[in-house]
Amino acid sequence: MTTTTAAHDDHGHHGPAKGIMRWVLTTNHKDIGTMYLWFSFIMLLTGGVMALIIRAELFQPGMQLIEPEFFNQMTTMHGLIMVFGAIMPAFVGLANWMVPMMVGAPDMALPRMNNLSFWILPFAFGMLLLTLFSEAGAPNFGWTFYAPLSTTYAPSSVTYFIFGVHLMGISSIMGAINIVATILNMRAPGMTYMKMPLFVWTWFITAYLLIAVMPVLAGVVTMMLMDIHFGTSFFNAAGGGDPVLFQHLFWFFGHPEVYIMILPAFGIVSHIIPTFSRKPLFGYSSMVYATASIAFLSFIVWAHHMFTVGLPLVTELFFMYATMVIAIPTGVKVFNWVSTMFQGSLTFETPMLFAIAFVILFTIGGFSGLMLAIAPADFQYHDTYFVVAHFHYVLVPGALFAIIAGVYFWLPKWCGNYYDEFLGKLHFWLSFIGVNITFFPMHFIGLAGMPRRIPDYALQFADFNAVASVGAFIFGFSQLLFLYIVIKTIRSGKQATPEVWEGADGLEWTLPSPAPYHSFSEPPQVK
Amino acid sequence: MKIRTWLSLSSIALLLSLSSLAKAEWGVNMTEGVTEISQSIYDLHMLIFWICVAIGVVVFGVMFYVMFKHRKSKGAVAAQFDESVTLEWLWTVIPTIILIAMAVPATKTLVEMYDASDAQVDIKITGYQWKWQYDYLGEDVSFFSNLSTSRDAVYNKEEKGENYLLEVDKEVVIPTGQKVRFLITSNDVIHAWWVPEFAVKKDAIPGYVNESWVNVPVGQEGIYRGQCAELCGVDHGFMPIVVRAVSQADYATWLDEQRAEKEAAALAALGDYSFDELMTTGAEVYAGRCAACHGQNGEGMGSMFPPMVGSDIVLNDVEKHIDILINGVAGSAMQSFAEQLTDVEIAAVITYERNAWGNDTGDIVTPRDIIDARQ
Numbered sequence: 001m002t003t004t005t006a007a008h009d010d011h012g013h014h015g016p017a018k019g020i021m022r023w024v025l026t027t028n029h030k031d032i033g034t035m036y037l038w039f040s041f042i043m044l045l046t047g048g049v050m051a052l053i054i055r056a057e058l059f060q061p062g063m064q065l066i067e068p069e070f071f072n073q074m075t076t077m078h079g080l081i082m083v084f085g086a087i088m089p090a091f092v093g094l095a096n097w098m099v100p101m102m103v104g105a106p107d108m109a110l111p112r113m114n115n116l117s118f119w120i121l122p123f124a125f126g127m128l129l130l131t132l133f134s135e136a137g138a139p140n141f142g143w144t145f146y147a148p149l150s151t152t153y154a155p156s157s158v159t160y161f162i163f164g165v166h167l168m169g170i171s172s173i174m175g176a177i178n179i180v181a182t183i184l185n186m187r188a189p190g191m192t193y194m195k196m197p198l199f200v201w202t203w204f205i206t207a208y209l210l211i212a213v214m215p216v217l218a219g220v221v222t223m224m225l226m227d228i229h230f231g232t233s234f235f236n237a238a239g240g241g242d243p244v245l246f247q248h249l250f251w252f253f254g255h256p257e258v259y260i261m262i263l264p265a266f267g268i269v270s271h272i273i274p275t276f277s278r279k280p281l282f283g284y285s286s287m288v289y290a291t292a293s294i295a296f297l298s299f300i301v302w303a304h305h306m307f308t309v310g311l312p313l314v315t316e317l318f319f320m321y322a323t324m325v326i327a328i329p330t331g332v333k334v335f336n337w338v339s340t341m342f343q344g345s346l347t348f349e350t351p352m353l354f355a356i357a358f359v360i361l362f363t364i365g366g367f368s369g370l371m372l373a374i375a376p377a378d379f380q381y382h383d384t385y386f387v388v389a390h391f392h393y394v395l396v397p398g399a400l401f402a403i404i405a406g407v408y409f410w411l412p413k414w415c416g417n418y419y420d421e422f423l424g425k426l427h428f429w430l431s432f433i434g435v436n437i438t439f440f441p442m443h444f445i446g447l448a449g450m451p452r453r454i455p456d457y458a459l460q461f462a463d464f465n466a467v468a469s470v471g472a473f474i475f476g477f478s479q480l481l482f483l484y485i486v487i488k489t490i491r492s493g494k495q496a497t498p499e500v501w502e503g504a505d506g507l508e509w510t511l512p513s514p515a516p517y518h519s520f521s522e523p524p525q526v527k
Numbered sequence: 528m529k530i531r532t533w534l535s536l537s538s539i540a541l542l543l544s545l546s547s548l549a550k551a552e553w554g555v556n557m558t559e560g561v562t563e564i565s566q567s568i569y570d571l572h573m574l575i576f577w578i579c580v581a582i583g584v585v586v587f588g589v590m591f592y593v594m595f596k597h598r599k600s601k602g603a604v605a606a607q608f609d610e611s612v613t614l615e616w617l618w619t620v621i622p623t624i625i626l627i628a629m630a631v632p633a634t635k636t637l638v639e640m641y642d643a644s645d646a647q648v649d650i651k652i653t654g655y656q657w658k659w660q661y662d663y664l665g666e667d668v669s670f671f672s673n674l675s676t677s678r679d680a681v682y683n684k685e686e687k688g689e690n691y692l693l694e695v696d697k698e699v700v701i702p703t704g705q706k707v708r709f710l711i712t713s714n715d716v717i718h719a720w721w722v723p724e725f726a727v728k729k730d731a732i733p734g735y736v737n738e739s740w741v742n743v744p745v746g747q748e749g750i751y752r753g754q755c756a757e758l759c760g761v762d763h764g765f766m767p768i769v770v771r772a773v774s775q776a777d778y779a780t781w782l783d784e785q786r787a788e789k790e791a792a793a794l795a796a797l798g799d800y801s802f803d804e805l806m807t808t809g810a811e812v813y814a815g816r817c818a819a820c821h822g823q824n825g826e827g828m829g830s831m832f833p834p835m836v837g838s839d840i841v842l843n844d845v846e847k848h849i850d851i852l853i854n855g856v857a858g859s860a861m862q863s864f865a866e867q868l869t870d871v872e873i874a875a876v877i878t879y880e881r882n883a884w885g886n887d888t889g890d891i892v893t894p895r896d897i898i899d900a901r902q
Contacts, residue, residue: 061687063683072760136831137829146716146758155831156830237732237735238734280607282609283611308729313637313638324626324629332615334586342593344606345598345603346593347598359590363583367579375637377575379640380557380726383721444555445554448558451764453763456692457764458692459689
């Protein structure tokens, strides 16, 4: 109470409250952003441990360490935790930190809701994780939870899973509304839409995607709940329901979800590459249009996840063509990044290394995505390790590398100190090598015919599985180095200038480092 | 100079040895398969692959050139251009043309794949947790196909054979040179029937009958192996598919044999069996069909699969025990074994469960009891 009064007396220098209650009650965008980022890092390690359990079991053919039942729980929880617990909250955390600073606002538009949307998450994931210790075990039907495996044949913990998904959805929708409200209402005078930084643009579009599709996910899990507990038959063929309906609904959410996890990454990379090329972003307006096109297309391609369910021929053709079209705006983005680097004056600090790796490895993921779009060939790729390789290429050296790049890029602004460049580069090279050793061989074993989500495999897949497992451990443990670097930077390090990077451009770099508790108390003027 | 030549020579040698290694043992690419469709899918796959490689070489080539030439440390000064409408058009239009070039052959192949008309043989395939049932429509032949790899091999207690996890107790047999249509469905959750060398992969969905087809050319008789490709529960990794393609004459003989076997089994159920005979057969059936869920020693698994040891039904309620085997338990993974096992096998496994692992009830269930119960 005393501290609050003292702070109120000291106008213009609002400081945070002291102790644990600072974090529980905070409505400050930086505090909440920090909590989001730490939460997602904890989830990254949790989901990472599960990935390592999976890779350890798959190191050799035969069952060595765990039982098939627990293996299925691990693949399911790994997917759910990485998608909903690590990648999505990390982007929300970055948005919390950066969007107000980039648009010249003091804070987010809806600070109390901001607090609530974060604090829901630990409970949602706590509940999900606790099912691991229940008698029935954790959900075991894959992160895509296809009915009827997830309804009629599910363990009883599925009800907790459904409640958890509802909570995550509420959190995401509130976070998205907040970001939209901030961007629409709190931009500095003079910042027209086509002057917004690309991270703001990509998040603006992502937020609309979230608002559009999270209710669909909530709807589909509610239908599951009804089927399980209230005697309906939405997805139960024996009761006149339709298991394929589940997949249509799930992927109507699921495909935009893929772009929810990559559009903000595009934004981050579109800041880092110009900065370290010392050159403005090439084709700003085409970047914005490409992002919007990808977002639009994401709503009309969902059934490319369902090429083998027996859709009619015309449906297959439509979804094949629509999916192939996505390659065009995505290609435009890649070409723009390369052109931004062209004739620049390049330096290779850690954020730039991660950003360049993003462009190359995400493009490789894009290539395999294009191959998967070709419906006839997809009959051979579908549900194999080729798909596993594809989406890990877009999500790990794609989304995750962009998040890591963003953290290195903005960390000096957040805490006022530069990170240790040598350690940062070491972290990059370990991650880069590890990620490729892990996921590249998965293309081979997938094409050679290994289905995904199997706890044991035929002998011809043994060699590459062993290689992938070694890579996974290299990649996994190098993330502990990341933790060390971040903690070290928070505690000490070379004092950062307000501009931080030589080529930095944007309102966030006009604030001192570390940025003040309330970003802009006077709106800056944008020319 | 010498060192450089030596280095490049040795790296070429290394690359060559790596690629020969790749061909020899480390499967790295999609199979070309044995049918026309699988061949055109393979060609399509390679076409797209090389297009992607070409684009990658250009894009990454420019990137690496820039990364080496336009470094600040080499004194590069940044140009300040940030727009070119011509370029934006160029890299929108060129990819569009490439995509259309890919879409044309893809559409052609897909149309062919979807034409399941005029099939000469119809086989209904039903997915079960975790086995396949094959029903030769109009031929009065029907059977189940289970994984035949032993649990001991899975748990590393015995040597793994060449076809580890890709071998079954009874193969599905198809004739070569004929169009065979598969009608694929499921009895419980979603499975997917996949044989890579046929490029046939179709989901088996309860309430749906999906179509797919294969025409294995004459001269390509042999064994083709595949696996379930859709997560379907605990033993998803343990439900392989083995297809034996034979000449049309052999196929006709095989069908006759199947019908003869079925009659013999019906006759056998009328015979008399001693306790020991039933126990021996029962132990085999249990290990093959029941142990995956109920445990190798009847200990059960988790909360989903009840133990056999000390079970009230096993110890006290013979009628219920027979009923569960014949009708299954609705809404659970316990399916009906009425079609999957013969009367002798059902009688034997019930007898075994009631007397093994210290259950010692002394009950004998005979094949005649099963025939009665079926009525």
